[in-house]
Amino acid sequence: MKITVRVVVDTGDATEPTEVEVLALDREDLAPDTVGLHLAEAHELLGAVQDVLVTAQVKHACGQHRCCPDCGRAFRHKDTKKISITTLFGTVILNSPRYLACPCRPEGAASFSPLSAVLVEHTTPELAYAQARFAAVMSYNQAAALLGEVFPLGRALHASGVREHVHRVAARLEAELGPEETAGLGECRQDGDGLPLPDLPLVVGLDGGYVHSSTQTSRTDGWFEVVAGKSLPTGGNKPAKCFAFVQKIETKPRRRLHEVLHAQGVQANQTVIFLTDGGEDIRDLPRYLYPPSTTWTGSTSRCGSR
Numbered sequence: 001m002k003i004t005v006r007v008v009v010d011t012g013d014a015t016e017p018t019e020v021e022v023l024a025l026d027r028e029d030l031a032p033d034t035v036g037l038h039l040a041e042a043h044e045l046l047g048a049v050q051d052v053l054v055t056a057q058v059k060h061a062c063g064q065h066r067c068c069p070d071c072g073r074a075f076r077h078k079d080t081k082k083i084s085i086t087t088l089f090g091t092v093i094l095n096s097p098r099y100l101a102c103p104c105r106p107e108g109a110a111s112f113s114p115l116s117a118v119l120v121e122h123t124t125p126e127l128a129y130a131q132a133r134f135a136a137v138m139s140y141n142q143a144a145a146l147l148g149e150v151f152p153l154g155r156a157l158h159a160s161g162v163r164e165h166v167h168r169v170a171a172r173l174e175a176e177l178g179p180e181e182t183a184g185l186g187e188c189r190q191d192g193d194g195l196p197l198p199d200l201p202l203v204v205g206l207d208g209g210y211v212h213s214s215t216q217t218s219r220t221d222g223w224f225e226v227v228a229g230k231s232l233p234t235g236g237n238k239p240a241k242c243f244a245f246v247q248k249i250e251t252k253p254r255r256r257l258h259e260v261l262h263a264q265g266v267q268a269n270q271t272v273i274f275l276t277d278g279g280e281d282i283r284d285l286p287r288y289l290y291p292p293s294t295t296w297t298g299s300t301s302r303c304g305s306r
């Protein structure tokens, strides 16, 4: 049995839709190893569909910027460069044309490239997310190997590349984090009188742990303390959220918790309960992180409201 997969591209204008064959399969009798698609076939199919899709998108985008919007004259072509875009479904090399600016606009840049203006990043956000997601639960090496096995990336992914992208994502997230001073978690409570009845109390588990250097030369050499927390909404089906920071270097712990709680929809008049083991290293943290919170330590006899 022969099966052919074709992709039809209809741009929606006066041009005829185009049809491209992306995969041809030949199957023998039904058996466990012939049922459905194999991983290699799925890779081939996804990569081929991605090529057709991106080619059509690029052609459409270039067509939209072919003429001057002010006078209607066609831009003069200057040169063409290659742009490489890495996606979850293959690396695509695009011909990126550069045009001379229209004479009716003497001011401004002498040339421009419509594709370069749009495709500033050469890795798609989805691939950046997958790298960060995988690297959050395994080593960079393993993340690179697993991503290459599961997705048709079209090129080898190296641990250093994953690390670089993860750090770039982290830097962007850090830059988006607001100032510590205006986190204003507990202070908002006074303004919450007019709010609807809040959900049940939100519980935040908090604990600290020490990470030691593998090349430690003395007891205090190369170690640092990590504070990790997990916020558990007690009502509805909202998922738990985790956060962590290194006390020595973290400059915005309150802001970090603020973002976690707000992502879970905490209200200004909602009670937040911290659960800790009462260790000296984290005993005072809840009071700083969320002043009106209640803290329950490992022993119920030490339970108290702050």
Ligand SMILES: [Zn+2]
Binding pocket: 068, 069, 070, 071, 072, 073, 102, 103, 104, 105
């Ligand atoms: Zn013009």
